[in-house]
Amino acid sequence: MTRPGSPGQPPVNRLTSAVLSLFAAPRIDMRADYEKVRRAQRALSRTPRDPYRFLDQAVRGEDGHEIPVRLFFPRTLTKPGVLLFFHGGGWVTGDIDTYTSTCLTMADLTGRIVCSVDYRLAPEHPYPAGLQDCLRVTETLLERPYLAGGADPEDITLVGDSAGANLAAAVSLDLHRRGVTLPGAQVLLYPVVQWDHDPRTSPYDSVRAYGTGLRLTALEVRDYMAMYQPDPALRATELVSPLAAEDLTGQPRTLVVTAELDLLRDEGEAYGRALRAAGTPTRIERVDGALHGFIILPRFSRALARAYDHIISFLEGDMADSRPLEATTDGADR
Known part of the structure; x- marks a missing residue:
C-alpha cells in the first residue's frame, strides 16, 4: 500500500481497492433517507434477553424533556468506575437500542x-440539542455518582465513536471552559473533530485517500454535518469542530483510536497531537486494516480485539503509544 495522498500515486492498489469495495455501504442520500436508515438499524438491533444485564433510566433535561439512558452490567464486574458512552451515527442515526x-x-x-446516552438526533433536533443532552447526563453523573454505582469523577470515562466521540470531546471542552469538574478520562474512537471533509479543500490526506467507496464517505460526513449544524458559518466553532479550539488545556487524559482505512483518521490523530501539545496526557493509536465503525463488529473481529487491547490498557493507566505514527506533512496539524 502506498502512502495516502502521495503525489501521482493511488492511495491503495487495485486489488486492495477491489477487496475494500466489498465493505462499502450503498450510497444513499442521507438528507432524504435518514429515516429509512434509522428503521433499518432498529430492525437489525438486538435487545438483550437477560433483564439483569441492563437497566433503563432517564435524566431530565433543563427544559423538562427526558433523556433516556441505559446502564449495562458486565457478566463479571471487576473494575470500578463507569464508561459514559455516546454513540455514533453522524448525530442523525443510532440510539441505545442499535448500540445495545x-x-x-x-x-x-x-x-x-457502561452508561449509554440516547441523546436527541438531528435534523429534528440540530446542534446544540444532542450536545446539551450529553452535557446534562455527564454533569448529573458527576454530581450524583450514586446513579451509576458510586463512581467518583476520576473514575468516570467518556467514550464515544465517530460523532459520539465528537460529542465527548465537546463535552470535555465545555466543562473545562465553564470551570466544572471533568471526568477522569476520555476515549475517542475514530472521532470527527473538524468540519471540512471536501476532498478538494480538506487539509487531510485520509479524506482524499479513503473518502469514497468505503464504509463511510466524505459526502456522507458532509451531509451529516449539514443536518447537525445547518449554519455553515458556525461549523468551525470549537463545540462542533473541537480541533478548532484555541484552548485545549485542562482536558481529561485521552486515548484517541483511529482506523487506518478511514477518512477521519488524520484529523483524529491531529486532535490527539494537539491535545498532547497543550499538555494533556494523550495516547494515540491506529488500528491497521480497520474501517470506520469497527467498534460495532463481532467480538471475534481482529480490529475490535486490537482496539480493546488499547482501551483496556489505557483504562489501567498505560499512556504509552504502542508505536510512533507519522504526522500529516501538509501543514494540517496545529
Missing part, C-alpha cells in the same frame, strides 16, 4: 458498567 450489543461487549471486555 456494542455496549454489552464493552461492559464485558472492560469489566465496567
Whole structure:
C-alpha cells in the first residue's frame, strides 16, 4: 500500500481497492433517507434477553424533556468506575437500542458498567440539542455518582465513536471552559473533530485517500454535518469542530483510536497531537486494516480485539503509544 495522498500515486492498489469495495455501504442520500436508515438499524438491533444485564433510566433535561439512558452490567464486574458512552451515527442515526450489543461487549471486555446516552438526533433536533443532552447526563453523573454505582469523577470515562466521540470531546471542552469538574478520562474512537471533509479543500490526506467507496464517505460526513449544524458559518466553532479550539488545556487524559482505512483518521490523530501539545496526557493509536465503525463488529473481529487491547490498557493507566505514527506533512496539524 502506498502512502495516502502521495503525489501521482493511488492511495491503495487495485486489488486492495477491489477487496475494500466489498465493505462499502450503498450510497444513499442521507438528507432524504435518514429515516429509512434509522428503521433499518432498529430492525437489525438486538435487545438483550437477560433483564439483569441492563437497566433503563432517564435524566431530565433543563427544559423538562427526558433523556433516556441505559446502564449495562458486565457478566463479571471487576473494575470500578463507569464508561459514559455516546454513540455514533453522524448525530442523525443510532440510539441505545442499535448500540445495545456494542455496549454489552464493552461492559464485558472492560469489566465496567457502561452508561449509554440516547441523546436527541438531528435534523429534528440540530446542534446544540444532542450536545446539551450529553452535557446534562455527564454533569448529573458527576454530581450524583450514586446513579451509576458510586463512581467518583476520576473514575468516570467518556467514550464515544465517530460523532459520539465528537460529542465527548465537546463535552470535555465545555466543562473545562465553564470551570466544572471533568471526568477522569476520555476515549475517542475514530472521532470527527473538524468540519471540512471536501476532498478538494480538506487539509487531510485520509479524506482524499479513503473518502469514497468505503464504509463511510466524505459526502456522507458532509451531509451529516449539514443536518447537525445547518449554519455553515458556525461549523468551525470549537463545540462542533473541537480541533478548532484555541484552548485545549485542562482536558481529561485521552486515548484517541483511529482506523487506518478511514477518512477521519488524520484529523483524529491531529486532535490527539494537539491535545498532547497543550499538555494533556494523550495516547494515540491506529488500528491497521480497520474501517470506520469497527467498534460495532463481532467480538471475534481482529480490529475490535486490537482496539480493546488499547482501551483496556489505557483504562489501567498505560499512556504509552504502542508505536510512533507519522504526522500529516501538509501543514494540517496545529
